Amino acid sequence: MTTYDLVIRGGTLVTASGRTLADLAIIDTRIAALLESGADASAKRTIDATGRHVLPGAIDVHSHHREPGFTHKEDIVTATSAAAAGGVTTSFAMPNVQPPPNTLERLDGMLALYDQRSIIDWNVNAAATIPDQFPSMASRGIAAFKVFMVVDTGRDYPHMPGIGVHDHGELLGIFEAVGETGLPLMVHPHDQGLMSHIEQGYWQRGERDARAYARAYSAYDGIIWDTAVAVLLRIQQATGTPLHLLHTQSSGVIEQLRRAKAAGQRVTAEVNPWALFLGNDWATIERLGSYALSYYVPEHNTEPLWTALNDGTIDLVSTDHAPHTRDEKEPGWTDGWKAHTGTPSTQFYVPLLLDAVHRGLISIERVVELVATAPARVFGLARKGRLEVGCDADIAIVDLEADFEISDDIVLSKIGWTPYAGSRVRGVVETTIVRGQVVYQDGHVVGQPGWGRQARPEGIGKREQPPTSSKE
Numbered sequence: 001m002t003t004y005d006l007v008i009r010g011g012t013l014v015t016a017s018g019r020t021l022a023d024l025a026i027i028d029t030r031i032a033a034l035l036e037s038g039a040d041a042s043a044k045r046t047i048d049a050t051g052r053h054v055l056p057g058a059i060d061v062h063s064h065h066r067e068p069g070f071t072h073k074e075d076i077v078t079a080t081s082a083a084a085a086g087g088v089t090t091s092f093a094m095p096n097v098q099p100p101p102n103t104l105e106r107l108d109g110m111l112a113l114y115d116q117r118s119i120i121d122w123n124v125n126a127a128a129t130i131p132d133q134f135p136s137m138a139s140r141g142i143a144a145f146k147v148f149m150v151v152d153t154g155r156d157y158p159h160m161p162g163i164g165v166h167d168h169g170e171l172l173g174i175f176e177a178v179g180e181t182g183l184p185l186m187v188h189p190h191d192q193g194l195m196s197h198i199e200q201g202y203w204q205r206g207e208r209d210a211r212a213y214a215r216a217y218s219a220y221d222g223i224i225w226d227t228a229v230a231v232l233l234r235i236q237q238a239t240g241t242p243l244h245l246l247h248t249q250s251s252g253v254i255e256q257l258r259r260a261k262a263a264g265q266r267v268t269a270e271v272n273p274w275a276l277f278l279g280n281d282w283a284t285i286e287r288l289g290s291y292a293l294s295y296y297v298p299e300h301n302t303e304p305l306w307t308a309l310n311d312g313t314i315d316l317v318s319t320d321h322a323p324h325t326r327d328e329k330e331p332g333w334t335d336g337w338k339a340h341t342g343t344p345s346t347q348f349y350v351p352l353l354l355d356a357v358h359r360g361l362i363s364i365e366r367v368v369e370l371v372a373t374a375p376a377r378v379f380g381l382a383r384k385g386r387l388e389v390g391c392d393a394d395i396a397i398v399d400l401e402a403d404f405e406i407s408d409d410i411v412l413s414k415i416g417w418t419p420y421a422g423s424r425v426r427g428v429v430e431t432t433i434v435r436g437q438v439v440y441q442d443g444h445v446v447g448q449p450g451w452g453r454q455a456r457p458e459g460i461g462k463r464e465q466p467p468t469s470s471k472e
């Protein structure tokens with residue numbers, strides 16, 4: 001009889017396509033067998049998951065870990081600890097660090113840091129600003145490039161020079177060059193020209209606080225987002241380069257996405273938890289000011305966002321985990337443009353989504369698809385995101401019925417605060433397993449820095465179809 005390294009007994013396994021009562025058997029780092037629930041099996045270690053749900057670990061393809069350069073906010077160890085406590089087993093880092101990974105040498109430096117310090121599996125999204133660097137960077141096993149169309153005004157972070165591009169010609173060149181690598185290009189859509197005009201209006205009227213900042217970014221029903229996405233979709237169509245849209249939040253973007261997908265364009269999109277649970281309530285913005293801002297998502301967008309999450313127009317949920325210190329948020333009460341924008345969420349987004357299951361907004365199968373199966377598929381992680389024999393044993397065991405109150409006291413992120421404090425949430429992550437190793441259990445991070453490996457893509461990385469039109 002086979003002796004397994006670990007058997008998770010008595011739980012209900014959840015995949016994107018359904019639920020089964022089964023025991024999950026692991027050898028070394030992989031899922032070795034799905035056993036009949038209660039079957040006799042020899043195991044070196046067992047975890048009793050009776051009454052619990054066993055999910056594929058979440059894959060967060062968009063997280064700001066702040067190292068190197070901004071480790072007063074967060075570092076790789078604290079970010080991946082918070083992620084482990086939230087049921088996340090793979091986290092992709094964003095490139096707005098110092099120095100940004102926009103050259104091979106800088107990327108290599110970052111990969112070496114993650115190799116030593118990450119508790120969970122990881123990758124780094126390289127900054128797509130210097131096209132002649134793309135082929136060599138792609139060869140390092142990254143899963144995506146990232147470009148910000150936004151450049152900060154009134155502050156120098158989080159959208160500092162060296163990672164942002166808003167000239168359309170330059171963007172076209174970046175799409176062409178990323179297309180040669182076959183990897184997807186993640187873009188933060190933003191129309192800087194429109195934003196400059198809009199914010200000048202606010203400033204001339206003397207409106208500068210967090211509320212003004214919130215309204216400026218959502219002005220004219222999301223015009224800065226909608227126009228940027230129109231440009232990006234047209235460039236995507238021209239080049240054929242896979243586009244992954246970040247920060248989906250307006251009905252206008254959702255409609256454009258529907259049309260582009262219906263036309264067969266290679267576009268995927270994500271929504272971030274702040275658009276569903278935080279920035280979509282004006283009362284919260286009045287109460288928390290800049291602490292609630294990533295962005296204000298006017299309330300009438302909430303229902304279209306849930307519809308798009310359920311019907312597949314939005315492919316996945318990633319966190320946009322963006323920790324900033326209280327000192328960096330506090331100026332927002334008088335000047336929203338001075339406060340660093342972004343909100344932390346990696347520790348709580350899975351519980352918030354499980355709570356949404358209880359509220360009837362989404363099914364647990366769809367949650368698994370959005371946080372695990374789809375990110376693995378879109379970014380080519382062939383052995384992740386599913387509970388199948390041969391896959392990496394990346395697992396989150398959750399108690400769907402237990403509830404807890406989110407509070408600053410339990411935050412593992414270095415900043416020590418969360419904008420979700422005070423929310424009571426039904427759905428508790430009890431255990432997180434990365435490639436067969438328990439990294440989080442019963443309130444304690446037990447994983448070790450350096451256990452995490454780079455989650456390299458397979459099956460993407462070369463062009464699968466020609467562009468729809470030529471470049472001449």
Ligand SMILES: [Zn+2]
Nearest residue numbers: 062094320322
């Ligand atoms: Zn982000």
